[in-house]
Amino acid sequence: MTWWLFFIFFYSISVLLFHIYIRYFSAQRHNFNSKYFPVIIEPWYFPFLGPILSMLDMETSLKRWCTKYGHNFTLFLFGKYYTVITKSADLKKYYHSTEETLSMSRAAFLLLGSSYPESQYIVEYDVVQYLHSILNSNHLSKMISNTEMVMRDYFNNKNGQFWNENGDEVVIDLFDFMYRLIIRINSINFISSNIYTNDVDEVIEIFTRLNVEKDILSPIIERMKKYFGLKTKKDFAWKQWILLLMPEIQRALQMIENNIEPNDFDIIYENVKYVKEQMEKRGETFTPRLVAYFAYMSIVPAQLNTYTTAAYLILEWIHHQHDEIGQQMKNEIDHLSQCDQLTIDDLNSMEYIQACIYEVIRMHTDFLLSLRHAGEDILLSQEKFIPTGNFVVTPITGAQHLYTNPFDFQPERHLKPREEMKVDPYRALPFGRGRHSCVGERYAKMQIKILFLRLTKLCKLELMPQSNNYKTTINRKQFDGLSRPTKPVWIKISKRIL
Numbered sequence: 001m002t003w004w005l006f007f008i009f010f011y012s013i014s015v016l017l018f019h020i021y022i023r024y025f026s027a028q029r030h031n032f033n034s035k036y037f038p039v040i041i042e043p044w045y046f047p048f049l050g051p052i053l054s055m056l057d058m059e060t061s062l063k064r065w066c067t068k069y070g071h072n073f074t075l076f077l078f079g080k081y082y083t084v085i086t087k088s089a090d091l092k093k094y095y096h097s098t099e100e101t102l103s104m105s106r107a108a109f110l111l112l113g114s115s116y117p118e119s120q121y122i123v124e125y126d127v128v129q130y131l132h133s134i135l136n137s138n139h140l141s142k143m144i145s146n147t148e149m150v151m152r153d154y155f156n157n158k159n160g161q162f163w164n165e166n167g168d169e170v171v172i173d174l175f176d177f178m179y180r181l182i183i184r185i186n187s188i189n190f191i192s193s194n195i196y197t198n199d200v201d202e203v204i205e206i207f208t209r210l211n212v213e214k215d216i217l218s219p220i221i222e223r224m225k226k227y228f229g230l231k232t233k234k235d236f237a238w239k240q241w242i243l244l245l246m247p248e249i250q251r252a253l254q255m256i257e258n259n260i261e262p263n264d265f266d267i268i269y270e271n272v273k274y275v276k277e278q279m280e281k282r283g284e285t286f287t288p289r290l291v292a293y294f295a296y297m298s299i300v301p302a303q304l305n306t307y308t309t310a311a312y313l314i315l316e317w318i319h320h321q322h323d324e325i326g327q328q329m330k331n332e333i334d335h336l337s338q339c340d341q342l343t344i345d346d347l348n349s350m351e352y353i354q355a356c357i358y359e360v361i362r363m364h365t366d367f368l369l370s371l372r373h374a375g376e377d378i379l380l381s382q383e384k385f386i387p388t389g390n391f392v393v394t395p396i397t398g399a400q401h402l403y404t405n406p407f408d409f410q411p412e413r414h415l416k417p418r419e420e421m422k423v424d425p426y427r428a429l430p431f432g433r434g435r436h437s438c439v440g441e442r443y444a445k446m447q448i449k450i451l452f453l454r455l456t457k458l459c460k461l462e463l464m465p466q467s468n469n470y471k472t473t474i475n476r477k478q479f480d481g482l483s484r485p486t487k488p489v490w491i492k493i494s495k496r497i498l
Helices: 002-030 051-055 058-069 088-095 104-115 127-134 137-155 161-166 174-190 193-210 212-216 219-227 233-257 267-281 288-304 306-320 324-336 344-348 351-364 441-458
Strands: 072-077 080-085 169-173 368-374 391-396 459-463 490-495
Touching: 058 072, 080 088, 088 391, 104 127, 104 368, 104 391, 127 267, 127 288, 137 161, 137 174, 137 344, 137 441, 169 174, 174 193, 174 288, 174 306, 174 441, 174 490, 193 233, 193 288, 233 267, 233 288, 267 288, 288 306, 306 324, 306 351, 306 441, 306 459, 324 351, 324 441, 344 441, 351 441, 441 459
Parallel strands: 080 391
Antiparallel strands: 072 080, 169 490, 368 391, 459 490
C-alpha cells in the first residue's frame, strides 16, 4: 500500500513539474521574436490534454484564444508549429496565395503522409493539377450521365439491383448506405465502366479496408508501423487495389502505343496518359502504381464528406417534407424529376436544394481545418509574419456568430436577399475560396443533387422510431470532416409505385 502511495505522489509531482516547464518556461523560450505571432504551448499529454481537447470544441476555443492572443496565433503540438488564422484580411491573403507559398501537398505529406499509400507521390506529383484536368465541363457532363445510369441500374422501378437484393422494403443504416452508393458511382466516374460493371463490390470492400478517415486520426501509429516494417490490412488492400486496376491500365497503355483514341469518356485512359506524360517529363520510367495513386486520390475526396452531406440532406428532407422548407424542396424535385437526361444547367437551377446543401455543411462542420505549409516567411497584418516551415491553419467551423438563429435549419440564409454568409465571406467557407478552393466542388454538388433528386422520387424514405433521437448522438468532437452520429441512423427505404 505504501509503495502505491509513493508511486502516485511521485507521478503527480512529475506531471506537475512537466506541466510548469511546458506551459511557462518553454512558452517563454518560443515567444522571443516579436515579429511572429505568440506561441501557445499547453500540455497535450495525459492528464492535461491542452489544445487537443480544446480543438474538439473549436468554436469555444477560438473565442477564448482570440480574446487572449488576438486573431492570429500559433499552437505548438507534437513538436510542430501551427499558425492559426482567423482575421478576415489575412484569410483573404491565405486563400489567394500560390501553392509554392502555401502548399497543401507539402502539408499533407508532412502531417499525414504515413496514413496514405504511396505517400511520396503527394509532393512529387500534383494531384490538384490532375483533378483540374479531369473535372472540366465536358467530363462533368459525362459524369452526370454516368451517375444517372448508376441510379437507374440500382433503383429501376421494375428490376433495379437494390430491390432485387433487398426486396421492395428494407431498413438501412443511412450513412453506411450513402458511403457505399457514392463509391459505386465514383467507380465509374473515376475508374472505368468495366470496373463498375464487374468489380464494384470489390472496390467498395477495398475502400472500406483502406478507411482513410481512421488513418487521418492516427498518423503517428501509421508512421510507427511503417518504420518497423509492419504489414497491415491497409497494405494488403492497397496491393489488391493495384491488381484490380492492372487490366485497365494495360488496356490504356496498348491504346496509347497504337495511337488509338477512345470513342467515349475513358477516365482510366486519360489517367494513364497524364501519368505517362508527367513521368517522361521527369525522365522516369512509367509505373502503374502512380496511376493507382491518382485514381485513389480522385475517389477519396469525392467521398470523404460527400456521403455525410448527402445523408444529412435526406434527413432534413424527411424532417421538413410536410412544412414550407419541404415544399420548396419538392417544387425543385417535381420540376426536374421528369427529365430523362439531366444537364449541368438543370442542376445549377436547383438553387434551393443547393442552399440546403450549404446549410447542412454549415450546421455540421464543427471542426475541419484547411491546412497548408508555409514555403517562406509570409507577411500578414500588424507587421507579423508566419515563419517558414510552419503549418498554416484556417479553422472551418459553424461560424455561429455570423448567422441569425444559427442552430435552426434555414436554407434561406444562403439565398437573396439574406445571404448571411457574405457578412464575412472568408470565415464561412463550405468549399473554400480563391486559389485554395475545393477542386471537386462542382462534382460534389452535382452528385449530391442527383442522388437526392432520384432517391426522393423513386423511394419512400422514413426515419425509424429507434433513430428519432439521432441528433443527440451526433459526435461534435472529432478531428475530420462533418460531424456524424455515433450510432447507425436507421431509415426504412421502400419502392415507390410510379
